[in-house]
Each structure stands twice: as structure tokens, then as C-alpha cells.
Amino acid sequence: xxxxxxxxxxxxxxxxxxxxxxxxxxxxxxxxxxxxxxxxxxxxxxxxxxxxxxxxxxxxxxxxxxxxxxxxxxxxxxxxxxxxxxxxxxxxxxxxxxxxxxxxxxxxxxxxxxxxxxxxxxxxxxxxxxxxxxxxxxxxxxxxxxxxxxxxxxxxxxxxxxxxxxxxxxxxxxxxxxxxxxxxxxxxxxxxxxxxxxxxxxxxxxxxxxxxxxxxxxxxxxxxxxxxxxxxxxxxxxxxxxxxxxxxxxxxxxxxxxxxxxxxxxxxxxxxxxxxxxxxxxxxxxxxxxxxxxxxxxxxxxxxxxxxxxxxxxxxxxxxxxxxxxxxxxxxxxxxxxxxxxxxxxxxxxxxxxxxxxxx
Amino acid sequence: xxxxxxxxxxxxxxxxxxxxxxxxxxxxxxxxxxxxxxxxxxxxxxxxxxxxxxxxxxxxxxxxxxxxxxxxxxxxxxxxxxxxxxxxxxxxxxxxxxxxxxxxxxxxxxxxxxxxxxxxxxxxxxxxxxxxxxxxxxxxxxxxxxxxxxxxxxxxxxxxxxxxxxxxxxxxxxxxxxxxxxxxxxxxxxxxxxxxxxxxxxxxxxxxxxxxxxxxxxxxxxxxxxxxxxxxxxxxxxxxxxxxxxxxxxxxxxxxxxxxxxxxxxxxxxxxxxxxxxxxxxxxxxxxxxxxxxxxxxxxxxxxxxxxxxxxxxxxxxxxxxxxxxxxxxxxxxxxxxxxxxxxxxxxxxxxxxxxxxxx
Numbered sequence: 001x002x003x004x005x006x007x008x009x010x011x012x013x014x015x016x017x018x019x020x021x022x023x024x025x026x027x028x029x030x031x032x033x034x035x036x037x038x039x040x041x042x043x044x045x046x047x048x049x050x051x052x053x054x055x056x057x058x059x060x061x062x063x064x065x066x067x068x069x070x071x072x073x074x075x076x077x078x079x080x081x082x083x084x085x086x087x088x089x090x091x092x093x094x095x096x097x098x099x100x101x102x103x104x105x106x107x108x109x110x111x112x113x114x115x116x117x118x119x120x121x122x123x124x125x126x127x128x129x130x131x132x133x134x135x136x137x138x139x140x141x142x143x144x145x146x147x148x149x150x151x152x153x154x155x156x157x158x159x160x161x162x163x164x165x166x167x168x169x170x171x172x173x174x175x176x177x178x179x180x181x182x183x184x185x186x187x188x189x190x191x192x193x194x195x196x197x198x199x200x201x202x203x204x205x206x207x208x209x210x211x212x213x214x215x216x217x218x219x220x221x222x223x224x225x226x227x228x229x230x231x232x233x234x235x236x237x238x239x240x241x242x243x244x245x246x247x248x249x250x251x252x253x254x255x256x257x258x259x260x261x262x263x264x265x266x267x268x269x270x271x272x273x274x275x276x277x278x279x280x281x282x283x284x285x286x287x288x289x290x291x292x293x294x295x296x297x298x299x300x301x302x303x304x305x306x307x308x309x310x311x312x313x314x315x316x317x318x319x320x321x322x323x324x325x326x327x328x329x330x331x332x333x334x335x336x337x338x339x340x341x342x343x344x345x346x347x348x349x350x351x352x353x354x355x356x357x358x359x360x
Numbered sequence: 361x362x363x364x365x366x367x368x369x370x371x372x373x374x375x376x377x378x379x380x381x382x383x384x385x386x387x388x389x390x391x392x393x394x395x396x397x398x399x400x401x402x403x404x405x406x407x408x409x410x411x412x413x414x415x416x417x418x419x420x421x422x423x424x425x426x427x428x429x430x431x432x433x434x435x436x437x438x439x440x441x442x443x444x445x446x447x448x449x450x451x452x453x454x455x456x457x458x459x460x461x462x463x464x465x466x467x468x469x470x471x472x473x474x475x476x477x478x479x480x481x482x483x484x485x486x487x488x489x490x491x492x493x494x495x496x497x498x499x500x501x502x503x504x505x506x507x508x509x510x511x512x513x514x515x516x517x518x519x520x521x522x523x524x525x526x527x528x529x530x531x532x533x534x535x536x537x538x539x540x541x542x543x544x545x546x547x548x549x550x551x552x553x554x555x556x557x558x559x560x561x562x563x564x565x566x567x568x569x570x571x572x573x574x575x576x577x578x579x580x581x582x583x584x585x586x587x588x589x590x591x592x593x594x595x596x597x598x599x600x601x602x603x604x605x606x607x608x609x610x611x612x613x614x615x616x617x618x619x620x621x622x623x624x625x626x627x628x629x630x631x632x633x634x635x636x637x638x639x640x641x642x643x644x645x646x647x648x649x650x651x652x653x654x655x656x657x658x659x660x661x662x663x664x665x666x667x668x669x670x671x672x673x674x675x676x677x678x679x680x681x682x683x684x685x686x687x688x689x690x691x692x693x694x695x696x697x698x699x700x701x702x703x704x705x706x707x708x709x710x711x712x713x714x715x716x717x718x719x720x
Contacts, residue, residue, distance in 0.1 A: 019648045153583075153606035156516055156599070161645065162617060210587055211717075212597035223513075225587075225597055227570055237572035237585055239516070239599045246513035248643045248652060249620045251613055257522060260609045262624065264638075268645060270652045278624075283608040285521065285628060288379045290666060292608060292630045306650060357571075 003324050006316035007033035009071035009095070011062045011086055012078040013046040014172070016100060019308055020075050020127075021050055026309035030316040032056050033072075036065035062086055066093040073123070073319050076100060079178035080185060084109040091116035096123040096319045098312075102185035102344065103337045110341045114334050123318045125311075125333040126340075128193055130267050132314055133307040135275040136197075138299060142261060143198060143254055148281045150258030155198050155238035157253070159187035159267060160223075160246040167244070174220050174244070182221035183244045184347060190250070190267045191240035192343045195228055196336070198254045203339055204228035204238070208357045209350035214245065226347045258282055262296070274302040363684050366676035367393035369431035369455070371422045371446060372438040373406040374532070376460060379668055380435050380487075381410055386669035390676040392416050393432075396425035422446055426453040433483070433679050436460060439538035440545060444469040451476035456483040456679045458672075462545035462704065463697045470701045474694050483678045485671075485693040486700075488553055490627050492674055493667040495635040496557075498659060502621060503558060503614055508641045510618030515558050515598035517613070519547035519627060520583075520606040527604070534580050534604070542581035543604045544707060550610070550627045551600035552703045555588055556696070558614045563699055564588035564598070568717045569710035574605065586707045618642055622656070634662040 008024050008031065010017050017035075024032045033056065037043040040060030047058055059065050065074060066089055073096035076086055083104050087097050097117055103126045104110035117124040130136060143149050163171065172178040173186050181188075195204075210225040223243030230236040250266040259281040269275035276298050283294040305313065321327035346358040368384050368391065370377050377395075384392045393416065397403040400420030407418055419425050425434060426449055433456035436446055443464050447457050457477055463486045464470035477484040490496060503509050523531065532538040533546050541548075556563075570585040583603030590596040610626040619641040629635035636658050643654040665673065681687035706718040 016649070019650065022648065150607070153603065154518060154520070154601050154609075156518065156601070156611075158514060158516065158613065158615065160514070160615065210597055210599075211594040212589060214595060225599070227585075227599075229572060234571040235574060237570055237601065239570075239585070239587075239601075241514050241516070241597065241599070243513065245617065246615045247510065247618055247620045247640070248645070249514075249613070249615050249640075251516075251622070253518065253609070253611055255518065255520065255606045255609050257605065258607055260607045262611070264622065264640075264656060265652065268649055268651070270655055272650050280607070280609075280624075285608070288382065289376070289628055290379065290632050290668075292625065292628070295630055296624060308650075 003320070005029050005031040006319045007031055007070055007072045009034040009036065009065040009068060009074045011036050011065050011074055011076050013037045013042055014077040017046070017077045018050050020077065021052065023306065023308035023312045026305055027312035027316060029320060030312050033070055034059060034065050034068050036062050066090055066095060071095055072323065073098060073315070079172045080105055080181060081178050084112050087113040088116040091120045091122050094120055094122060098125050098127060098315050100127040102181055102189045103341050105180060107338065107341045107345050110338060114338065117329070117334070121322070121329065123315065123322060123329045124337070125315045126337040127311070128189070129307040129311050130190070131197070132310040133269065133275055134303050135269070135277060135301040138301050139261060139277055142259070142279055143256065148259050150256040152199060152236060152254070152256055154236070154255040155195050155253065156251070157191040157194050157238070157240045157266070158242070158249050158251045159190045159240070160243040161248045162246055163244060168216065174216055174222070176218045176220050180220065181344070181348065183223055183242045184221045184344065187242035188224065188226070188240065188347065189340060189344060191242055192347070193340045194252050194266055195238040195240070196339050196343065199230060201336065201339055202230060203360050204230050204343065205232065206234065206357050206359045207343060207346045207350060209347055209355045211355050213351055221351065224351060226350065228343065269307070272306050274300050276300045363680070365389050365391040366679045367391055367430055367432045369394040369396065369425040369428060369434045371396050371425050371434055371436050373397045373402055374437040377406070377437045378410050380437065380672070381412065383666065383668035383672045386665055387672035387676060389680060390672050393430055394419060394425050394428050396422050423449070426450055426455060431455055432683065433458060433675070439532045440465055440541060441538050444472050447473040448476040451480045451482050454480055454482060458485050458487060458675050460487040462541055462549045463701050465540060467698065467701045467705050470698060474698065477689070477694070481682070481689060483675065483682060483689040484697070485675045486697040487671070488549070489667040489671050490550070491557070492670040493629065493635055494663050495629070495637060495661040498661050499621060499637055502619070502639055503616065508619050510616040512559060512596060512614070512616055514596070514615040515555050515613065516611070517551040517554050517598070517600045517626070518602070518609050518611045519550045519600070520603040521608045522606055523604060528576065534576055534582070536578045536580050540580065541704070541708065543583055543602045544581045544704065547602035548584065548586070548600065548707065549700060549704060551602055552707070553700045554612050554626055555598040555600070556699050556703065559590060561696060561699055562590060563720050564590050564703065565592065566594065566717050566719045567703060567706045567710060569707055569715045571715050573711055581711065584711060586710065588703065629667070632666050634660050636660045
């Protein structure tokens with residue numbers, strides 16, 4: 001089994017675990033070995049509803065999954081407030097950790113998780129799927145092309161969807177004790193991650209929330225906006241709006257001095273088999289300003305596996321390297337999560353303090 | 361001649377006057393009667409370079425155009441700092457006024473112009489061309505559809521282009537004595553106008569510039585960002601960025617509770633014969649969140665005349681109504697300009713005061 005597929009244990013039966021079960025099944029180097037819930041009935045019910053193989057071990061507690069010596073790695077789709085406890089416990093048991101986003105309630109909790117992973121020599125990755133889509137690699141080629149794209153000038157992102165009424169009553173993402181970050185954690189995470197991605201993971205120098213924040217009666221953010229600034233004079237800005245209160249939109253616009261890039265479906269591509277973006281290189285207004293010299297070019301990027309299966313494959317491949325070849329964990333995933341969390345913390349601080357400018 | 365085409369006089373030979381000469385030639389109810397520049401040589405040179413008919417009267421002063429009794433209406437492509445002087449003079453001579461945007465240096469100057477137009481009973485319109493494209497009417501149908509679009513939730517716009525080096529040395533739009541509003545006046549005007557359009561011309565309750573402002577050595581804004589807020593609690597926000605320092609982008613995203621609308625070429629459509637936008641009505645994530653239930657629909661809106669010719673046609677039609685049928689001037693154009701200018705003034709005030717929140 002040393003060079004066999006990575007054996008996953010899933011801790012928690014959240015809705016998103018259904019998507020990850022399928023992703024683990026699709027990834028060529030991963031297999032679902034165990035599933036643990038707070039009760040064995042819940043685990044059985046989830047397994048039946050999702051057609052899991054009888055070979056998957058079902059456990060009636062989270063701890064039992066961590067005690068299973070055959071589990072190489074755990075995927076944690078738990079409410080954010082439980083991340084630190086269970087991710088640290090998993091790392092201490094030598095399990096590699098794939099952690100649903102937002103990674104933690106704040107950077108201090110994330111640091112406890114990351115320190116436990118480093119101490120145990122296990123791989124850490126957060127569950128940001130879009131980073132693994134081949135579209136993202138194709139976009140990286142473009143924004144890093146100093147000729148065709150030029151210098152980064154402006155970034156904008158919106159990330160929203162309008163869930164049904166039950167969501168606002170029952171969903172963990174609107175409960176202060178479970179997911180205190182609300183829409184900022186669930187959707188703002190994507191915008192902030194996209195800004196850092198576009199900026200080559202340079203941290204902004206400062207951030208500020210905008211006063212259009214909406215909270216539920218328990219104080220959880222249902223929608224908010226913020227601006228990130230880079231440079232001493234704040235000369236580059238990135239604005240985002242995230243919301244549980246508006247129609248599905250997952251826009252990203254990245255504009256450079258020589259070209260611009262747009263997409264509409266950052267976190268969840270409209271179609272599974274391929275995703276697109278538009279790139280407009282070197283457009284000028286034509287004579288008389290009655291049109292543009294260059295039309296936006298639609299770049300279609302097919303993918304054989306959905307982005308979540310590519311995430312599993314990448315994570316499992318790193319785990320195999322550690323397990324089979326003595327490689328060290330890949331630190332870049334940890335650093336990307338940590339920077340995203342630091343910016344998210346700063347936005348939260350700004351919201352809570354009345355939209356002050358928070359320096360990083 | 362009473363029911364003939366409206367006879368235009370153009371005052372000033374700015375580059376954009378070339379576009380408007382063509383537009384006047386294309387509009388079925390307009391004719392170019394006169395062109396005035398600061399010298400007769402300039403007027404002759406412009407006429408020759410642009411193949412104007414020998415029937416067009418050429419004048420060596422702006423005042424001569426206003427003194428020509430056959431001129432019904434003037435188009436003023438002058439630097440913004442000259443708008444008040446010449447638009448007021450034109451109105452007092454009974455000429456209808458089509459005024460290039462930004463309408464004025466500030467609302468006080470614009471009010472002088474509007475008062476002069478009202479006192480003389482002449483039509484006023486600013487030169488915002490995109491409002492006249494049939495795409496705009498089609499988009500209006502959608503955003504006013506409470507079922508398919510729902511309640512307005514979020515608006516974003518960017519308006520930029522990267523002119524050549526000479527622009528930054530010679531162009532009136534970067535000279536403090538000619539166009540003191542810089543990129544805010546030239547490009548921010550579009551963003552602010554689009555926000556007011558999307559909000560049904562409800563004025564925002566407050567605006568704030570963002571600290572990413574860039575100025576030239578003379579203090580003229582080369583790029584800036586701002587946020588407009590509606591509602592007592594600032595619950596709806598619209599963010600824009602305008603810039604002379606980045607690749608061509610003229611994005612508008614208007615998101616409602618039930619649908620979203622996107623376009624990339626608001627002020628200057630990519631192609632002259634038709635313009636498009638994307639509308640996504642009622643999209644949800646499909647089961648497992650592996651795609652969207654509805655794909656964005658590309659709506660292509662052909663136009664027989666370019667938007668600037670439609671603007672001339674609309675303006676001339678109003679002038680004909682006043683001239684031939686005793687109609688009153690259409691006040692909506694005046695009100696749209698004035699609201700845009702009021703918001704622009706507030707953004708300018710916020711910039712100059714260090715990004716304070718300015719209430720309207």
C-alpha cells in the first residue's frame with residue numbers, strides 16, 4: 001500500500017462532503033477509506049444517500065477516524081469554529097490535513113493548525129478549489145506576462161449567491177457559534193484569495209471595509225465590501241463585495257497597463273467540463289473612437305477532471321511524495337492560506353471597528 | 361425650413377468634434393451648418409482634414425457661430441473650463457445646447473448653464489453617447505423587471521484607457537486650467553452616470569473617494585476610485601475606478617436579487633454595428649455545486665446608426681418639436697446631467713478632503 005492511493009477519512013457530513021466524496025472517487029490517486037460523524041446513524045445515512053461503497057469504514061465519532069491507522073489524510077468540512085480543534089488533533093495523529101475554507105476563525109487559530117502540521121511533518125492545504133482548475137494556470141501565464149498584461153493596475157471581484165430561506169435559519173454559515181465570519185468567510189475568502197493570487201501573493205499594505213455591511217440578528221455578516229491597498233501611497237486598489245443576498249455572481253476583473261482579464265465564475269465554474277475567461281490584449285480606441293482595435297478573446301480551458309478532483313489529486317500527490325519518497329510538505333499551500341486569513345482578519349477588524357483603515 | 365433638419369454649429373475643433381461631424385452627417389434630421397474655431401485657419405484646416413462640405417460656414421471665432429441666425433443648435437466640444445461661458449452665451453442667443461461631458465467644472469457652473477437654457481426655452485443635453493444606444497434601452501427593460509432582475513444589490517464599474525505619452529503632455533484633459541477634473545471628469549462621468557442610471561436616478565445618500573488617487577505634477581487626477589452609497593445605513597454600494605493609466609476597460613456589472621447584468625464596453629462599444637451585454641436570470645448552483653443552473657445569456661443589440669448619431673437624432677428631434685410644434689424642452693436630460701454633476705462634485709470634494717464621506 002506504500003505507493004497505493006492516498007486513503008482519505010472525512011470528518012463531518014456537511015453538504016460539501018458529498019462533493020468531496022465524488023472528487024475523491026474521481027481522483028486517480030485517492031480513495032475514500034473512512035467517514036466519521038457525530039453519530040453512527042448520521043454516518044450510515046450519509047453513506048446510503050451518497051452511494052458510498054460498503055468498503056468505506058463508518059464511524060460514530062470524529063476521533064475514531066483519526067484513530068484508524070489506515071487513514072493517511074483527512075478532509076475536514078466542519079464548521080469553522082471546530083477547525084482548530086480537529087485539524088490540530090488530526091495533525092498530531094500524523095494525518096495530512098485538507099481543511100475546508102475559510103481555514104479558521106482567525107489567523108491565531110490557523111497558526112495553531114499550521115504549527116501542528118509542521119511539527120508532525122504532514123501536508124496542509126485549504127479547500128479553495130478554483131486554484132486547481134487549469135483555467136487558473138492559464139490565467140497565471142497571462143497576468144505574469146509583462147508584455148501582454150503589463151503592470152497590475154486594478155482588481156475587482158464580487159462573490160455572491162442568494163440561498164433559499166432555510167439557509168438563513170439553519171445553515172452553519174449564518175450561526176455566530178459555528179461560522180462567525182458569515183459571508184466574509186464563505187465568499188470573501190474567494191475574493192481575497194483572488195486578489196492575492198493576482199498580486200503574486202504580495203500582502204496589501206492596508207485594508208478597509210466599506211460601510212455597506214449587512215448582518216443578521218445574531219450579528220453574522222450577510223454581505224460586506226472592502227478595499228485592499230498596495231503601495232505606500234495606496235496606489236493600487238482592489239475592491240470586493242461578497243453577499244448571501246444577491247444573485248449568483250463570481251466576477252473577477254484584473255486590469256494591467258497593457259491588457260485586461262475578466263471572468264464571471266471564479267469559485268464555481270458555470271460548466272464542469274471547461275471554464276473560460278476573456279483576455280483583451282493591447283486594445284486601443286480606433287480612429288474617431290468608434291470602436292476598439294482588439295476584441296476580447298474568449299479563452300476556453302477544458303478540464304478532464306473537475307477542479308475539486310484536481311485539488312484532491314494535487315493534495316494526494318504531495319502526500320504520496322511525503323509518504324513514499326521522504327519529501328517535505330509543500331509549504332506554498334500553507335503560506336497562501338495564511339495570507340488569505342491575515343487579510344480576512346484585517347477586513348473583519350475593520351468591519352468591527354467601523355470601517356477604519358487597518359494596516360498589515 | 362421650419363420642418364427641415366436641425367442646423368448645427370460646432371464651436372471648437374477638438375478631436376471629438378470629428379466624431380460629431382460624422383454623427384451629424386449620419387443623423388437623418390440634422391445638418392452641419394457652421395464650424396467656428398479661434399482662428400479661421402484652424403477652422404479651414406479642420407474642414408479640409410475631415411472632408412466637410414463647402415456649404416458649411418467656417419468662422420474664425422466662437423461668437424460668430426452664435427451670431428449666425430441660421431444656426432439652430434450648437435455642439436460644444438470645448439475644454440470644460442470654457443463650458444459655462446460659451447453654453448450660457450449660446451443659450452442667450454436662443455441656440456439649443458449639446459454640451460460635451462463632463463458638463464461643467466462643478467454644479468454651480470452647470471446651474472448657470474441650465475438656468476440660461478431654461479430662461480431661453482432651449483433644449484439642453486450633455487454628450488453622454490451610451491445613453492442613446494439601443495443596448496441601453498434593452499438593459500433598462502431588464503433592470504426594471506422586478507421579477508427577472510429583482511431588487512438592486514450591487515453595482516461596479518471601471519472606466520479606463522491608456523493614452524499615448526503625448527496625451528500626458530498636451531491633452532486638455534490633464535491641464536488644470538482646462539479640464540481640472542481629469543480622469544474623474546472624462547471617465548468617472550461614465551461610471552457615475554451608469555450608477556445613477558441603474559439606480560433609476562435616485563441620488564446616493566453619500567459618496568466617498570478611496571485613497572488610491574493618482575495625480576499629475578499639476579494636481580490633475582489621473583486615476584481614482586470612489587464608492588456611492590444609497591440608503592440610510594449605506595446598504596447599497598456602488599464602486600468605481602477610473603484611470604488614464606490602465607488598459608481599456610469599460611465594465612459595468614449590475615447585480616440584483618434575481619439576476620445579474622454585465623458588459624465590458626459601456627461608453628464606447630467594441631463594435632459600431634452592434635453591442636452586447638450578458639444577462640443571467642435566476643441562476644442557482646446545481647446539485648453538489650458543480651455548476652450553475654443557468655448560463656449567462658449574451659444579448660446582442662444591433663443598431664442602424666452609431667450611438668453618437670442616435671444622440672444627435674434624439675437631440676435634433678427635441679429641437680424640432682420646440683421649433684416646429686411649440687413643445688417645451690425635455691427636462692429629463694437636464695436632470696440627468698445635473699445629478700451626475702452633483703455626484704461628481706461630491707467625489708471631487710471627498711478626494712480633495714482626504715477621502716472623507718460626503719453626504720448629498
